Amino acid sequence: MTTEPLHRPARAVPRPNEGVWPGLAEVRHVPVRARIAESLFRRAVRDLPVTVVLPDGSRLGTGGPRMDIVRPDAFYARLATSSKIGFGESYMVGDWTSPAPTDLLTPFAAKLSQLIPPALQRLARRWVEARQPDDEANTVEGARENIHRHYDLSNDLFSIFLDETMSYSAAWFAPGADDLAAAQRRKIDGILDMAGVGEGMHVLEIGTGWGGLAIRAAQRGARVTTLTISAEQAALAEKRIAEAGLADRVQVLLRDYREARGSYDAVVSVEMIEAVGERYWPTYFATIDRLLKPGGRVGLQSITMPHDRLMVSRSDYTWIHKYVFPGGLIPSVEAIESNLASHSALRIAQRRTLGQDYARTLAHWNTRFQDRWASVAALGFDETFRRMWEFYLAYCEAGFRVGYLDVFQFSLERPS
Structure with a gap:
């Protein structure tokens, strides 16, 4: 668990070089789905032992390892596009960061199957989430x-x-x-x-x-x-x-x-x-x-x-x-x-x-x-x-x- 003061600003993270990481810097414009993703994320973390810090200083979670959401609009849009890929991509590009990523991810891993309601998981698998490509x-x-x-x-x-x-x-x-x-x-x-x-x-x-x-x-x-x-x-x-x-x-x-x-x-x-x-x-x-x-x-x-x-x-x-x-x-x-x-x-x-x-x-x-x-x-x-x-x-x-x-x-x- 980090003892870093909550008012400390997150370190700036450069966006990826498009020649090396094609498409990673792009964020799809999906406002309705992004709002749904934000609602689900807030619901998922409200009882987790984490501290999620938003740019306006507000916090989510019950306290614990820190997650700084640096670019919330991009973060929620990536989750909306594909939660199973977007969460990691958001870390890669700096939409969110943490001084202790392993400690932060541990409470998420402990509740992984429960973070999203089962009915919505089934719906996402059928209509939203990608399947493994044939190639x-x-x-x-x-x-x-x-x-x-x-x-x-x-x-x-x-x-x-x-x-x-x-x-x-x-x-x-x-x-x-x-x-x-x-x-x-x-x-x-x-x-x-x-x-x-x-x-x-x-x-x-x-x-x-x-x-x-x-x-x-x-x-x-x-x-x-x-x-x-x-x-x-x-x-x-x-x-x-x-x-x-x-x-x-x-x-x-x-x-x-x-x-x-x-x-x-x-x-x-x-x-x-x-x-x-x-x-x-x-x-x-x-x-x-x-x-x-x-x-x-x-x-x-x-x-x-x-x-x-x-x-x-x-x-x-x-x-x-x-x-x-x-x-x-x-x-x-x-x-x-x-x-x-x-x-x-x-x-x-x-x-x-x-x-x-x-x-x-x-x-x-x-x-x-x-x-x-x-x-x-x-x-x-x-x-x-x-x-x-x-x-x-x-x-x-x-x-x-x-x-x-x-x-x-x-x-x-x-x-x-």
């Missing part, structure tokens, strides 16, 4: 383009805010510990243990990242085939694997999981299923089942959301889709169980939750990103990108803080 479907070619838009931004960018293991997924902190690199190594060992990875095994990894898991599996004495569809990630992963002296034990393939061939003693996949898309979940699990030798095990790490929220929001097109993860969809535990039962012989034998660990992981990333912004800016990223990334990391951390999002490590086995 972001995760076909083999579509998935490559979707992954390219995020993971190929810049290896240097990710190296600035990730730890030395270059792990871009939930860490697993030991009790009383706060070292991010150590927590990432613990997470990697945890998922390898779930898959039973050890000496002499041939392991398939679906989703290479920057090679951290493959390196650790090879250090355990395994031979690793790892798949990625990000050219940038593949190049750096191969470099890191070679520097670790493990090039003879790890093969990096620029290949979609659907194109994989062979037979493996174990399969591991860390936070890759979120990029698969609901239409392809059956194919994903059937492929793993096909590639796994009899008696083998799978280590799967997945972000999850509550099943009821998945059912009502699975076709939504959100700010995260537009700006961060096109084509993505977070499954529920029930959806994973159902797809396993229908499309494979695999069942969940063991699980552990890392939800609060992910909140801590995201806090580390956001702090490192903000503290090292000068290095990010030197790569050519602008102020709009900074605010976009800050909102993304804060938005996700808030979701994990309140349990709207979770993340599990699963051990999958075939019943005997």
